[in-house]
Amino acid sequence: MRSESEMFELILRFAREDGDVRVVVLNGSRANASVKKDPSQDFDVVYLVRSVAILVRNMDRHPG
Numbered sequence: 387m388r389s390e391s392e393m394f395e396l397i398l399r400f401a402r403e404d405g406d407v408r409v410v411v412l413n414g415s416r417a418n419a420s421v422k423k424d425p426s427q428d429f430d431v432v433y434l435v436r437s438v439a440i441l442v443r444n445m446d447r448h449p450g
Contacts, residue, residue, distance in 0.1 A: 397410060397431055406437055406444075408434050408435060409434040410433055412430065413430045414428070414429075414430030416429060417430070
């Protein structure tokens with residue numbers, strides 16, 4: 387399993403490398419400072435993009 391810092395780096399690298407990503411938003415329990423940390427918490431990430439169609443078409447260039 388990837389560490390929290392590895393996951394954040396993956397999320398941000400994706401955003402930096404894709405010119406269509408304008409904003410990255412973390413929401414959910416990880417974004418709430420009053421929620422106790424839990425290793426099984428997921429990452430609720432929203433990418434605001436210039437064009438969803440272009441992003442979907444280019445997904446093959448972003449290894450997951």
